[in-house]
Amino acid sequence: MLAFVWAEDQNHLIGKAGKLPWYLPNDLQFFKDLTSYQTIVMGRKTFEGMGKRLLPNRHTIILTHDKDYEVPGAEVVTDYQDIILDAAEEDIYIVGGSQIYQLFAGDVDVLYRTVIEAEFSGDSYFPELDWEQFSLVKTIEGIVDSKNLFPHRFEMYHRMES
Numbered sequence: 001m002l003a004f005v006w007a008e009d010q011n012h013l014i015g016k017a018g019k020l021p022w023y024l025p026n027d028l029q030f031f032k033d034l035t036s037y038q039t040i041v042m043g044r045k046t047f048e049g050m051g052k053r054l055l056p057n058r059h060t061i062i063l064t065h066d067k068d069y070e071v072p073g074a075e076v077v078t079d080y081q082d083i084i085l086d087a088a089e090e091d092i093y094i095v096g097g098s099q100i101y102q103l104f105a106g107d108v109d110v111l112y113r114t115v116i117e118a119e120f121s122g123d124s125y126f127p128e129l130d131w132e133q134f135s136l137v138k139t140i141e142g143i144v145d146s147k148n149l150f151p152h153r154f155e156m157y158h159r160m161e162s
């Protein structure tokens with residue numbers, strides 16, 4: 001099973017100068033709960049935007065064209081087809097960024113989208129997806145409080161059988 005996990009603002013913005021455009025701890029917690037003890041896949045730029053720090057308790061795969069790229073504690077993959085093959089056997093969570101979502105858009109089975117009802121500035125957007133292939137199976141409203149200032153909701157979609 002191949003899943004996407006991402007957060008976007010009301011204009012589908014996902015990134016700014018290599019980082020997230022917002023601070024929303026509820027979403028960070030959602031991400032942690034979903035991906036802990038799982039395999040996650042990220043692009044080299046997202047990894048470097050996180051200060052080259054690995055998230056604990058996850059098997060991390062970093063995608064790059066650079067065959068010499070090495071990250072202690074992570075797996076580096078240069079052929080994304082290998083990940084599609086692995087997803088037939090295990091659950092794999094694609095966690096961005098924009099280029100990496102685009103790469104797997106035709107193969108993804110499950111979508112976890114956090115929608116933040118606000119407008120931010122930035123430079124990375126969630127790519128085109130054939131939304132007609134997906135059905136919304138769950139929505140959870142996020143709780144706005146003193147630490148989570150923006151209205152948000154957690155959505156889950158499944159690819160429909162063809």
Ligand SMILES: NC(=O)c1ccc[n+]([C@@H]2O[C@H](COP(=O)([O-])OP(=O)(O)OC[C@H]3O[C@@H](n4cnc5c(N)ncnc54)[C@H](OP(=O)(O)O)[C@@H]3O)[C@@H](O)[C@H]2O)c1
Pocket residue numbers: 005006007008013014015016017018019020042043044045046047049063064065066077078079080095096097098099100101103124
């Ligand atoms: N809001 C969210 O949920 C969310 C989640 C994740 C990331 N983001 C944001 O997204 C932004 C980064 O996105 P991005 O599109 O610039 O970069 P990215 O997708 O994180 O990484 C792009 C890199 O992936 C590698 N790559 C791409 N296609 C490949 C292929 N076919 N085979 C092997 N490697 C491949 C290349 O690395 P090399 O150049 O080394 O070859 C490429 O430069 C950041 O701002 C980040 O904060 C947001």
